[in-house]
Amino acid sequence: MWLIISGLLVGGMLGFVMQRTRFCLTGGFRDMYVQKNNKMFYALLIAITIQGIGLWILSLFNIVQLPYESFSVIGTIIGSFVFGIGIILAGGCATGTWYRAGEGLIGSWIALGMYALFAAITKAGVLKPFLDKMNSVTVVNSNVSQVTGIPYWLLILVLGLITLFCVRKELTKPKPKFAVPTLKPKFTGVRHLFFEKKYHPFMAAVAIGLIALIAWPVSISTGRNYGLGITTPSAHLLQFLVNGDTKLLDWGVYLVLGIFIGSYIAARGSREFKWRLPDKITIRNSAIGGAFMGIGASLAGGCSIGNGLVSTATMNAQGWLSLLFMILGTWFMSYFLFVKPMRQNKKVSVKPQTA
Known part of the structure; x- marks a missing residue:
């Protein structure tokens, strides 16, 4: 019973926070290239740093034994790049797809189904020989501390200083001079706090970092020595539905x-839940993106959460390498979906008209 309750509770908190704060790594990685906006990436660094500091403390008291396994450099690079392409096409990463499905987005349901299907195919189906190869x-070796000889606490300290520098740089930016119109609150009191109030991405990152940290001892108490993870559980859920x-x-x-449940509660409470049917192009992109996500995350050994948030906090080389090529994959696909069309539109708009 503890297995069920604790998993649903931690997942519910994560889904609720992500839905309410619109914490989206896909949009964040895309905006780094398209809009030159690093705010969401800095938020990710905050979440990684908080989790890393907490894991260092928990490891000192032998509450957590950080897992390190050898990994394939080529597999991680290719898989992460493919995953990055997939999340742009699907309109959300693995976790984002789960919480947006809870909002009623049919496109996310399609991407989620294809993601779980192709993760299962790659991990346990016809593509498993390719994965093994x-x-x-x-x-x-994935243990950065062991390979470099630099203590884990010192690596976390360096990460913390880099994060502080980035956060300070972002918060001291000149604010835009134009005034943003404010709407009258629909809710009051506690309901406004939970279902309407807008939160800065950095505050969301603190909450997500703490949830990611809590996930470790809770998961370990059930016999699973890891923190947050999305790809393998998604594949396992589909396999269970098929073979029982x-x-x-x-x-x-x-x-x-x-x-999913936490996101649904948040969307219902904020009156944001609505069944939304996408157009044909979005359906196509969601299906292809979901397939790319499943294959890519399986090859890379994790998704934007398993590698990008969790493994990075343990100073795992696979996590940081995966995060780099995941971002490069999103930039590659963003060029074709956003940057190139914008440039073409600009050329058309400045072209002189002839009588």
């Missing part, structure tokens, strides 16, 4: 179900 080449094997229902499966 990729995982057998260019295999290296209850052994697949670990803490991670209830975590992702909790994300």
Whole structure:
């Protein structure tokens, strides 16, 4: 029972916070290139740093034993790049797809289904031999501290200083001079606080970093030595629905179900839930993006949460390498979906008209 309750509770908190704060790594990575806006990336650094500091303290008291496994450099690079392409097409990363499905977005349901399907196909289906082959080449140690000889606490300290510098730089930027119109609150009191109040991405990052930290000891108490994770649980959920094997229902499966439930509660409470049917192009992109996400995350050994948020906090080389090429993948796809069309439109608009 604790397995079910704790997974749903942690997932519910994560889904609720992400839905209410619109914490979206896909949009953040895209905006770094398209709009030259690094705010969401800095928010991710905050969440990683908070989790990392907490893990260092928990490891000192032997509450958490940080897991490190060897990994394929080539597999991680290719998989992360493909995953980055996929999340732009799908309009959300793995976690974003789960919480947006809870808002009623049919496109996210399509992307989520394809993501889980192709993750299962890659991890346990016809693509598993390809995955095994990729995982057998260019295999290296993932423990940055062990490889470099730099203590874990010192790596976290350096990360913390970099994060502080980035946050200070962002917060001291001159604010735009134009006034943003404010709307009269629909709710009051506690309901306004939970379902209407707008939160800065940095505040959202603090909450998400703490939830990611809590996930470790809670997950460990159920026999699963890891924190937040989305790809394998999503694949396990689909496999369970197909073959009914209850052994697949670990803490991670209830975590992702909790994300969906938490998002649904947040969307209902804020009156943002609405069934929305996308157009044909969005349906196509969601399906292709979801497939790319499933294959890419399986090859890379994690998604934007498993690698980009969790493994990075443990100073795992795979996490940081994956985060880099995930971002590059989003920039690559953003060029074709956003930058190139904008440039073409500008050329058309300045072209002189002839009588």
